[in-house]
Amino acid sequence: MSIRTILLHAAPDSGFGDRLSFAVALARQAGAHLKAVYTLYPAGVPRVGRALSIYVNELVHEAKEKEAGLKAQFETATEAAGVKGSWQTVEGEVTSALRDEVTFADVTVVSETPYGTVDDQLAATLPEHLALACNGPVVVVPTGKPVPARIGRVLVAWKPSREAGHAVRFALPVLTVADEVEVLTVEEGTPGIADSGARLAAYLTTHGVNAKHHHAAGGHASSIIANEAQKFGADLLVMGIYSRSRLAEMILGGVTASLLVDPPVPLFAAH
Template identity: 30%
Template sequence: MTFRTLLTVTGLNHGEGDLKLAADLCEQIDAHLSVLVVAIAPPLPVGEYAAVVSDTWSKERYDDLKRLKKRTAAVSDFIVGRALSADIANAYPEQGSADEAIGRRARYADITVIGPEMLAGEALKNKVIEGALFSSGKPVLLVPGKARATLKPKRVLVAWDARLESSRAVRESLDMLKGADEVRLVMVDPIEGEHYHGAEPGADAAVYLARHGVKVTVDRLPSSNHSVADVLRQHAVDVAAELMVMGAYGHSRLRERIFGGVTKSMLEDQSLPVLMAR
């Protein structure tokens, strides 16, 4: 799809790095930038000491709201300085509803861009990723530190496993794939058969992409006792890919958290920008 609105989320303690990254991407494709400034409210005190700490809790919330207002003003100044088409909003959700609040905002954007500053955090990072992926129906672009971010990549690796999530990731990135010089459709240990990758793994997906004018090559790779994520990362290096496109959470979030999975591994260690959708 065509990305006309990009969302980026920033916290109280973040700098301008992620904002600049998102703004640069908007200028690259002439898109609108939407910024959400988020602070997560402290939990309500409970138990026998609740009355004692309630004043401290009230002051903490008051201070947070002052900082949220100040941070929103700073973001506004940054946007004015860039002369971008942009909008700014803020949110002060409770811990348990933060991902839903972020997801609601992400529904009004085409993609959520998550830069190195956000990825270096933990609590807010998880809320942004889960909110954007599970509560918006839109993709996310994860950009690790030192990686070159672009929405006009020349070489793209598509991690294909024939699941619904992979299909959605391809659909969401179709305009970028059409503009690329080279797209590698990569499968690791593909299984032949009607309920898996088909009689010729990757052929159906490649034909679909070719009909859209995508210059696609199919790569079938053995894992050779390595994890799927490691095989994908190494192949991305080998083919000098500028972007990886993949489906996210083919298994449940709980299963991925307990047993691990490709999505979990990619979220923990990105070597290049990754577009995820589900």
Template identity: 30%
Template sequence: MTFKTILAVTAPGLGDADLKLAATLCEEAGAHLAVFVVGLAAPPPIGAYAAVVSEAWFQERQLDLERLQARTDTVSGLLASMTVSSDVSSEYQEIAWADEAIGRRARYADLTVLGPEGLSSEELKTNVIEGVLFHSGKSLLLVPQGAAPTLKPRQVMVAWDSRLESSQALAASLPLLVKTEEVHLVLVDPVESEDEHGAEPGADAATYLARHGVKVTVDRLPSQDRPVAAVLRQQAIDTAAELLVMGAYGHSRLRQRIFGGVTSSMIEDPPIPVLMAR
């Protein structure tokens, strides 16, 4: 599989930097750029004062719709000035269900990109991350401030722990890995056992990659009482990685998303562009 459709998500009040970043990746990959403009609706008033404030709430929703239309028009104008193939769609969605709307849209893209602007907007970031990871079955690329993302990286680091999410991230990243100069498969405190890493931790994953023509090196690292995320961050620096590939660990409980410690750390402060899948 190659990346043929890349999705970028934006919202009223945001600028165009993330869209331009996604367009650059589309140019590099020869991909189509799909933009989803999402307006987040505040919940309706409830309780004793609901009747008093409902008129103000309706007026605010009308303003939201106008802002959404204005943002969509601005995005349409921007896309018309670009050379990449593109389309734009928009949706005004209750904030409790916005992640599912984004996830549905992401099912029709090979990759969703969330850049620095999106990462700085807590509501949008939360809904994009949860929507893509829990509702699309596709991968997500997080791009921190100051990073220069590329879909043709020379050095890639893969965080490997032999679990299902890690395997899915590895498979999702294969279109990139087969074209790299070197991939570092990083294991932190690997356990030698039949139901974890096997007799030689990392060997089976390295063989899988090598059969695809990937040039892979296995790095088995001790945590030495450091958080796993800190070990991964340092290894990304030490290997001059341009991309970190990792599985996203978490689950949904009564619509409350719960991520594991390493996943949460990378979401909050990605050291380099991070490709996630689950």
């Protein structure tokens, strides 16, 4: 399997430039087509009440005015990189629109968006909504941090769970072309977790991955993962997305919530 189609969330928030740069670099490295989806209806705003209707209409009007500039930025970036790209404008709401498109893409690129402008605040909950709701992997690109020109080193935050297993299998096309892959396990009382990490590294080598295993002593898992990502010089972090409740889609586990809010490097996630 290889990456052939990358889906990009196009919106006028402050993270667009960084996630565009990442998506273009990944498309160039993988030889993939980059598809941008631009939605006019804002996320998280209900369609009820006259006052809200007036507010939403104004946001839609602003979205239409901002589209041309973003599309030009997208076309300039893809052309400069020699990447094939396409732009699609959707009338619907961003989360549902992207969720519909994820099935027909190999990976979707979104941003961790800090609260700043109105556009930033409207986009802020998209990563966790999409990562938990869709049936494909999502890359969450941090805003304002260096964007790798190429994915050379990948850190896999591993525990023997269904979610982590899904993330690794989705990430195999990226892992096989990386220069180095480190499988990180953290001592947290899970029986056999270190052995499982070593077995995963060995399994990855059967796919031609240059993988090694590192086991860390106990502590706060999110801090250990973030520190190891910096120490290893990771260009990408791969991990499963966990929720505390299957009935409450948006109740995230502590490590998941922490790393989605402030990923140390681009985060390749799957539920």
